[in-house]
Amino acid sequence: MSFNIDLSYIRSVIIKLLPPTAQLTRLEFEGPEIAVYVRNPQFLLDQGDIASHIAKLIKKRIVIRTDPSIRKPEKEVREYLKNLVPPEAGVESIEFDEVLGEVVIKAKNPQIIEAKAKQILVHTGWRPKVIRAPPMRSKIFEEIIHGYLANSDYRLRFLRSLGEAIHRDVLLAKNGNNFTRVTFLGAAQEVGRSAILVETAESKLLLDFGLNPGRGLLSNAFPRIDLLGIDPEDLDAVIVTHAHLDHAGLVPYLFKYGFKGAVYMTEATRDLTTLLLKDFLEIAEREGSEPPFTLADVEKMLLHTITLKYNVVTDIAPDIRLTLYNAGHILGSAIVHLHIGNGFHNIVYTGDVKFGKTRLLDRADYEFPRVDTLIMESTYGATEQPKREEAENQLLKIILDTYNRRGKVLIPTLSVGRAQEIMVILADAMRQGRLPKMSVYIEGMIHEVTAIHTSYPELLSKELGKRLKNDENPFDFETFIRVEGREPRTEIVESSEPAIIIATSGMLTGGPAVEYFKLMAPNPNNAMVFVNYQVEGTLGRRIRDGAREIAFVNEKGKVEIIRIKMEVYSIEGFSGHSDKTQLLDYIKHMQPKPSKIVLVHGEKNAILNLSREIERKKRYLGIGDAIVLVPNLLDSYTLAYNI
Numbered sequence: 001m002s003f004n005i006d007l008s009y010i011r012s013v014i015i016k017l018l019p020p021t022a023q024l025t026r027l028e029f030e031g032p033e034i035a036v037y038v039r040n041p042q043f044l045l046d047q048g049d050i051a052s053h054i055a056k057l058i059k060k061r062i063v064i065r066t067d068p069s070i071r072k073p074e075k076e077v078r079e080y081l082k083n084l085v086p087p088e089a090g091v092e093s094i095e096f097d098e099v100l101g102e103v104v105i106k107a108k109n110p111q112i113i114e115a116k117a118k119q120i121l122v123h124t125g126w127r128p129k130v131i132r133a134p135p136m137r138s139k140i141f142e143e144i145i146h147g148y149l150a151n152s153d154y155r156l157r158f159l160r161s162l163g164e165a166i167h168r169d170v171l172l173a174k175n176g177n178n179f180t181r182v183t184f185l186g187a188a189q190e191v192g193r194s195a196i197l198v199e200t201a202e203s204k205l206l207l208d209f210g211l212n213p214g215r216g217l218l219s220n221a222f223p224r225i226d227l228l229g230i231d232p233e234d235l236d237a238v239i240v241t242h243a244h245l246d247h248a249g250l251v252p253y254l255f256k257y258g259f260k261g262a263v264y265m266t267e268a269t270r271d272l273t274t275l276l277l278k279d280f281l282e283i284a285e286r287e288g289s290e291p292p293f294t295l296a297d298v299e300k301m302l303l304h305t306i307t308l309k310y311n312v313v314t315d316i317a318p319d320i321r322l323t324l325y326n327a328g329h330i331l332g333s334a335i336v337h338l339h340i341g342n343g344f345h346n347i348v349y350t351g352d353v354k355f356g357k358t359r360l361l362d363r364a365d366y367e368f369p370r371v372d373t374l375i376m377e378s379t380y381g382a383t384e385q386p387k388r389e390e391a392e393n394q395l396l397k398i399i400l401d402t403y404n405r406r407g408k409v410l411i412p413t414l415s416v417g418r419a420q421e422i423m424v425i426l427a428d429a430m431r432q433g434r435l436p437k438m439s440v441y442i443e444g445m446i447h448e449v450t451a452i453h454t455s456y457p458e459l460l461s462k463e464l465g466k467r468l469k470n471d472e473n474p475f476d477f478e479t480f481i482r483v484e485g486r487e488p489r490t491e492i493v494e495s496s497e498p499a500i501i502i503a504t505s506g507m508l509t510g511g512p513a514v515e516y517f518k519l520m521a522p523n524p525n526n527a528m529v530f531v532n533y534q535v536e537g538t539l540g541r542r543i544r545d546g547a548r549e550i551a552f553v554n555e556k557g558k559v560e561i562i563r564i565k566m567e568v569y570s571i572e573g574f575s576g577h578s579d580k581t582q583l584l585d586y587i588k589h590m591q592p593k594p595s596k597i598v599l600v601h602g603e604k605n606a607i608l609n610l611s612r613e614i615e616r617k618k619r620y621l622g623i624g625d626a627i628v629l630v631p632n633l634l635d636s637y638t639l640a641y642n643i
Ligand SMILES: [Zn+2]
Pocket: 242, 244, 247, 329, 352
């Protein structure tokens, strides 16, 4: 069994296959990739596929870099690009990363420049890195890109040391000794603080590391890694399935306690997570509570983040390969596939998964090269959701009724995903005349998230992706108004015009939605519509469950009672989660079939119900004698061993 391919083998393959004219100067590990430095990249034009041929042989991704001596001066490169790139590419900015030898080009149509990438590298000595300039500007995206440019030195040092760590010599696993053990640090018979520790003979990693939004900052809002005596410094990696805080919210906290490894996620998840973490810090500051990490920890997380595309296999530890698949839940959300010990064990972890098409995304992927254990979410393990169409009609009817009595509709939403889904529905309904044209106020944070959506058309549903690429912005309409700052809120609520307000947070745990709620609740002409799951312990859940008097401590420290006279609705059908039927369908469609199914991320009732259903329908689901497990908090399962 050949485990790891070391650098000397890689070197011998590259020296043999690379034409001598390339003038190889050095090879470096660069995170999971191998950087090949050459003095003459001309071979890329003459023998185009040689790099991918080498990559196939050594089973590593390679990146061709240039020796600094051949890089042309910046001015000359700008001039060259001006002549080479046609205006329809829509170049917005050109920046240089001296450390990596990259020219970072931001353009409206990146594919036009990507088609000329080799040519640019050969003629300028700079490797082009092309970034999409979205129709809506995302502040956070620009901040991230500039953070990388400004810390290029640190980033390169980190990537090299990560490369050494990923390719370190394996001891036990080399002799066929291995085990796979998982421990559930959170999301065990609860929704919130998703975190799973995966241990093998050689490596340790975390799948998600989130917080429980219903529990403030109490210690039981955290995954209890502390109780196991695991030192964050000993972890190889954290894999983040998606940007929601119950999955990603405490990753920076690991850095505060010495984590030095890599964080893997999709590019969209990186942007969205950064935005949500910064917002979390701002809210904590405003409320005077002490957050569990600082902005510096978030920035460190970014410098340790490796972004991956769906369906690309990546080495992340000496005995673990990672592949991300579309999870259909929110933009950039991923199903994790872990290939451990050359096929010794294979885990699929769904994160949050939608096995059904939404306005935003195509349904989750369900075919994998190998599967032994499936770890699946169970949020709606006991519930069926109404059809999406019905949910949309219900929403439009509530809006229309409220409009007719000249009231306002508050839609508290998660800033990521649901808000954009609702925006597309409202924009299309007004475009098609199914709703009268009316003002839709969108809070700043949601606007920013929407901008990130427009940056990744390839991650959106085929239909939305196509509309975006055709220069249409499906997230916008002439009556949509972006709200900046807090002042306009009272004015919006007090105006006599009917209107719709989309604001965070979706569970009324804070943010502008709570401010609007306080202002709008006393007026019976108004309506509030919940369009997402309400976690136990949140204000949203209490109101959804019937509370009609809410006590708040106001700015003067006095208790203030709000009586809810506005109408309150909850529409289930918009969920980014699969309902019971879709979860069962997912198992039925999954290829190949798992021999163990572990259920997580559901309240006790939902998870136990789903477990019973799976047991009952084993034959229908085609899973034979598969074992179904429902872990308690801190339960560990040894999924496979040979020791
Ligand atoms: Zn989620």
